[in-house]
Amino acid sequence: MAQKPSIPKGTRDFSPNEMARRNYIFDTVKRVFQLYGFQQIETPAMENLSTLMGKYGEEGDKLLFKILNSGDYLSAVNSEELTASNSSKLTTKISEKGLRYDLTVPFARYVVQNQNDIVFPFRRYQIQPVWRADRPQKGRYREFYQCDVDIIGSDSLLNEVELIQIVDHVYRFLGLKVVIKINNRKILAGIAEAIGEAERIVDITVAIDKLDKIGIDKVNEELIHKGVTHEAILKLQPILHLNGSNTEKINQIERVISMSSTGLQGIKEVRTIFNYLSGINLESEIELDLTLARGLNYYTGAIFEVKSKDVEIGSITGGGRYDDLTGIFGLSGVSGVGISFGADRIYDVMSQLDIFPKDAMASSKVMFVNFGEKEECYCLPLLSCLRQAGISSEIYPDSDKMKKQMVYANRKGIKFVVLAGESEIEKGMVNLKNMETGEQQLISVTELVIALKV
């Protein structure tokens, strides 16, 4: 007996119903991106490992899917290296390509390669799958789609504001209540500086990022464990206890980190952004969250994270400013800012809340019942007519029992059924049945198009 086929861990098939709903998300995201003047690009599923490695921190490198070289991939390896069982060293010999881990780094690579043809500031969007060799769990897949929007080649904080508006716009269209959390890496750097641990910024931010999840005691524990001095941790406490409105928080933190010029720069940026936002009507809640860190280490300024207010699933959108991502590829002095919508998580949230529009399931609006060859010939021109009029329609391909055909139409959610048998043909009419109400009316062929056009 053949073994049951399966797909790799953390990957999924999408049924027609799921695709209809996924496309609903992609379409709205796309519509908003275009509304804000962004242009679409695509990049290959695989990149050279040299492009990918070292861009996502230590953890990121581990999560890269690597592609075995084609052909005799062992030919470049000598027996010594083979028996050394040093997998990371061997990897570089037998694999030189990897699946993309996000869309931002390939985008930076694209910008550098095409810098002469790009009109800056470049507003691009990109909707493609990415792959991470993570262990799957709720809302975490090994293959998932990101919908990225980035503006590259401009320092203006107006771009941050644009992205926030896009986020608000998308979630308003999708009908999701979200909170947009904002922070700034420069403020985090300022904090590290202020407590005399500038070197440990990564450890510190990673630890305080967990504040609302594990509590202040555990955070302090972790900091001690990471080797942060007791004195520094003491200095950090007031920062962890910040509360109040966004402006109150800014004012408080400003006092704490006033000796750090980087920190003050971050404060200034955040203030500017909030100032812009004050004049704009947003539906989403905007929260300055000084514990927001985000793992990707190429962020240098603003960082964003969006969480659903109704479903606990981690962030559904995230991003930030990166001042020199293209520098690694040989084009320095180009700053960009972008965000990424996690389509799969948005899907999970919307499924759980059951807020997909009912008609997201695309199928024919009309089905012609098949009564036999003669009747088929009568129906075919009518079918073309409907399609010309933009009404999606189909004819049942076999003259099966009527019950079977009706069940088919019913299960596919087809709203109307056209019955054109011997008696209808004689009169030059058709019977149009509404599958929801069960009503049926005998109408002429011209009336058919009008009745369905609505």
Added chain:
RNA sequence: GUGGAUGUAGCUCAGCUGGUUAGAGCGCUGGAUUGUGGUUCCAGAGGUCGUGGGUUCAAGCCCCAUCUUCCACCCCA
């Protein structure tokens, strides 16, 4: 990568301290209704219990391995 759960019919799940022929609901197929679905009634099909080993007179149940899914950690969309 670390730790913990899970897998029984197409789906959701029962299945006692190991003991004959493994059950239910929904779905599916056929019929009541040969030109009318979604409601009702009747009948029927469908499982080598994730996979591979082991213990036992006897394994869905116990042990080991492996895979899947899920949960926590790490990290992240």
